[in-house]
Amino acid sequence: MTDQLQLNPDVESIPYADRKKILDATRGRTDLADLSSGNPDVPMPPYVQARLKEAVESGYAPYTDYYGIPQLRSRIAQYLQETCAIAVDPDSELLVTHGVQQALYLVLRTILRRGDQVLIPSPHYANYDLDPVASGGRPVLVPLDEEDGFTPDPHRLDQAITPRTRAILFSNPNNPLGVTWTRPTLEVVADLARRHDLYVLVDEVYRDFHPQRLTSIAALPGMRERTFVFNGFSKSYFMMGLRTGYVAGPASIIDHVKQLSYVVALCPSYLGQIAALATFDCPRSQVEPVYAEFHSCLELLYDSVTRLPGVSCVRPDCGLYLFPNVSCSGMTSLELSLDLIREAGVITLPGTEFGSAGAGHLRLSVCAGREQVELGVRRLGERLVELSKNGSGGNTLDR
Amino acid sequence: MTDQLQLNPDVESIPYADRKKILDATRGRTDLADLSSGNPDVPMPPYVQARLKEAVESGYAPYTDYYGIPQLRSRIAQYLQETCAIAVDPDSELLVTHGVQQALYLVLRTILRRGDQVLIPSPHYANYDLDPVASGGRPVLVPLDEEDGFTPDPHRLDQAITPRTRAILFSNPNNPLGVTWTRPTLEVVADLARRHDLYVLVDEVYRDFHPQRLTSIAALPGMRERTFVFNGFSKSYFMMGLRTGYVAGPASIIDHVKQLSYVVALCPSYLGQIAALATFDCPRSQVEPVYAEFHSCLELLYDSVTRLPGVSCVRPDCGLYLFPNVSCSGMTSLELSLDLIREAGVITLPGTEFGSAGAGHLRLSVCAGREQVELGVRRLGERLVELSKNGSGGNTLDR
DSSP states (O other): OOSOOOOOHHHHTOOOOTHHHHHHHHTTOOSOEESOOOSOOOOOOHHHHHHHHHHHHHOOOOOOOTTOOHHHHHHHHHHHHHHHOOOOOTTTSEEEESHHHHHHHHHHHHHOOTTOEEEEEESOOTTTTHHHHHTTOEEEEEEOOGGGTTOOOHHHHHHHOOTTEEEEEEESSOTTTOOOOOHHHHHHHHHHHHHHTOEEEEEOTTGGGSSSOOOOGGGSTTTGGGEEEEEESTTTTTOGGGOOEEEEOOHHHHHHHHHHHHHHHSSOOHHHHHHHHHHTTSOGGGTHHHHHHHHHHHHHHHHHHHTSTTOBOOOOOSSSEEOOBOGGGOSOHHHHHHHIIIIIOEEOEEGGGGOGGGTTBEEEEOTTOHHHHHHHHHHHHHHHHHHHHTTOTTSSOOO | OOSOOOOOHHHHTOOOOTHHHHHHHHTTOOSOEESOOOSOOOOOOHHHHHHHHHHHHHOOOOOOOTTOOHHHHHHHHHHHHHHHOOOOOTTTSEEEESHHHHHHHHHHHHHOOTTOEEEEEESOOTTTTHHHHHTTOEEEEEEOOGGGTTOOOHHHHHHHOOTTEEEEEEESSOTTTOOOOOHHHHHHHHHHHHHHTOEEEEEOTTGGGSSSOOOOGGGSTTTGGGEEEEEESTTTTTOGGGOOEEEEOOHHHHHHHHHHHHHHHSSOOHHHHHHHHHHTTSOGGGTHHHHHHHHHHHHHHHHHHHTSTTOBOOOOOSSSEEOOBOGGGOSOHHHHHHHIIIIIOEEOEEGGGGOGGGTTBEEEEOTTOHHHHHHHHHHHHHHHHHHHHTTOTTSSOOO
16 A cells, blocks of 8 residues: 555554563473463363264354354353352343453443543453453553452542543453452442442453352342353363353343444354353363362462562462562563573563553463473572572562 | 443444344244355365364364464465465464454454445445444445446446545455456456555455356455455355454554454464364365355256246356346335245345345345255245236335
C-alpha cells in the first residue's frame, strides 16, 4: 500500500507482553527446568479420550448450534447450580465459547463503550488488561498487597471508581497469585459492585482444583443480575488445546454477546464440545489424583521457596501457581527472570508480566510436574544465594 | 442492573438475520427436504480421521503456538505457492484461526477505523456485512446483476467508492451465487483496488471444489501487498465443526491481526490443526469423488430448476450452491421461503438473506445429498406451479 498504515487505534494499542523476551531467551535451550508453563503436562482423562475417539470414528464433524450444543449447555447449567448455587437458563443465559479467553473478549467488547473503565485487582492474569484495550476501553489496575494476602483493599477499590467504571474483573481461585477469595472478601467486592452499579466478571477456571466447595460471587444477594461467570474445561480436564469455555450472565446482555459470538466464531469447536460434554460423566477417580499430585507439588514448591533466604510468599491454597516475592535479588523481575534462564537454567515468568504490582515477584508453576519443580527450585535457590553473595540486593527494584 | 443497558453501539448494531425466522418455521418438522444446509453431509476423509484418532490416543491436548502450529503454517504456505502462485512467509504473513469466520473478523476489526467503509459485491455470503458493523465500520453493498452472470460492473463499483472506502470483500468461488470470477474479472477488481488504494479481502474457501486451477486476485501484479487471502479446511475436507481456517496477507498488518487474535482466541484448536495438517497428505482419491458427486448434484439441481416455468438461473461452475431467480412466485423471497416450508415441505434460504440484491431469489444447496436434492426440487417445482396457477405473480416482489 502506498499510504501510511491507518489501522484501528484499539487494535494498535494492544501492548506487546514481555513474555516474548522470555520466549526468545529460551530458544534453542533444551537444558532448562520449566517453572513457567501454563500447559499442565498431563493427558486428558481416559473417559474423555474414549468419547473423543468415538466422535472421530463416527467420521462427521458438523457445525454445531451457534451458542453451544444444547445438551452441553444443559449440563453446564446443572454444574453451575450444583457447584455454585446459581440458576442459569441454558438457552438465554449461557454461551459456549472458544475457551474462557474468547468469552472474556466477547463480554468486554459487548459491555464497554469507548473510554469505559474496567477495574482489575492486580497482579492479575496477564490477558485481562488486553481485553479492555482491544475493546476501546481502559483497564484500571488496582494493586493488591502481599501483606494482605493479596485480598483487595475496599477503600483503594472505591477510590479507583469513576463515572466511567463499568466492571470489575478478577479470577478466583487466582492465577497468578494462587490464592482464593472466600465469602467475606467476595462480600466486600459484591457490596462495592452493588453500590456503584458495576458488572462483575469472575473467571473461575481453577474452581475444580480447590479442595472445598467455593462460594461464587454470582451467588451472593443481588449479584446474579450483574455477574458474568467464566469457566471452562481446559485446566480441570487437561484439554487446553481443545478450547472450550463458557460464560453465564444476565440474559439481556448475553443476547448481544451471542450475536457478537456468531460474528467472531460462528460456533465453537465440535470436538472440543464433545470432550467437554464427556467431562460431566467422567469418573472423579480419573482427575482427583491428578489434582492431588499438583497440590502436593505446589506445597513442595511453597515449602522450598519459603526456605530460601530473603524470599517471602503468600501461601497458595489451590491451582498451579505460586507468586513469591524475590525482591531480595536486587533486580527487576524481568531482569531476574532473564538472568535465571541464562545463569541458572530455569524458566520462570516475571511478576510484572501480571501487572506492575507484580514487581519484585516471580510466577512459578507446577504444570511441568514434580521432577521439573524439584530441579527448578534447586536452581532458583542456588542462583538467589549467589546473587545475594554478590551483594546486589536492593538497588534496581522495579517499583 | 438498575440502569438502562448501555452496551457497545457497534455490537448493538449487529443485525438479526432472517435466518432465525426460517429456523423457527422448521422447528419440530421432520418431514422437510433440505435445500438450505451449509453443512455438507459427508464424513471427513479416512486419512484425516486416522490422524485425528492418533492424536486423541496420544492423550494430550496442549495449547499450540498462538498463531498456528509452525508445521501447519509451512504446509499452508506451500499450498498457497502451488495453487495460487503466491509466496507467503509462514512466520510473518500467515495466521491460523478458528475458521475463516474468525479470520475475517480479526482482519476487518484491525483495518477499519470508525466509519470506514467496505465494498461488498452483493448478493454476498450473509456474514460479510456483519463484520464491518461489529468493527465500527460500514458495509456498502454494491449490487451484482443476474444478467451479467453476477460479475461486477466496474462503473458501479467505482461510483460506490468514497474517501472512507478501505477495502473490497468477496468470495471466489462465490457462495451463494455458485459462480467464479476468472482472471479478466479479477483484473477489473484489481485495477480498481490499485487505483483507489484499497485492500482486497478474498474468501477462497470453495477453491478446491473448482475443477480448474483458479487465478487468485492476490497473484495479480501489485496485489500481493494489498490482498488478504482467506481459506480453510471446513468445506474441502468436511470438517466444518473443527473450525480451522487461515488468512495470508501483508506482514505489517498481519502483525497486528496476530496481536488481536491472541486476545480473542489465545490459539486455534489443537485437534482442528492436527486435522488440517493431515489434509495435506490426504490421498486425493478420498476427496475428489466427493467433489464430483456434489458437482453432479449441483448440475442436477441446475437442470431441474431451470426447467421450471418462469425460473431463471446463472449456471454455477462449482461449489455447493445455486441462486435461482424465482420472482415468478409473486412473493418476497422470505415469504416464498416460509411458504415452501409450510406448504411444500422444503427448506430453502431467501435470497435477501444474502443482501437486498438477492430479492426474488432463493439459495439452494446440495449439502444434504442427492436424495434430498431430488425430493426438494420436486416439491419446489410443484409449489411454484401451484402458485403460478393461483395467479399471484408479480405483485409483492421484494424490491
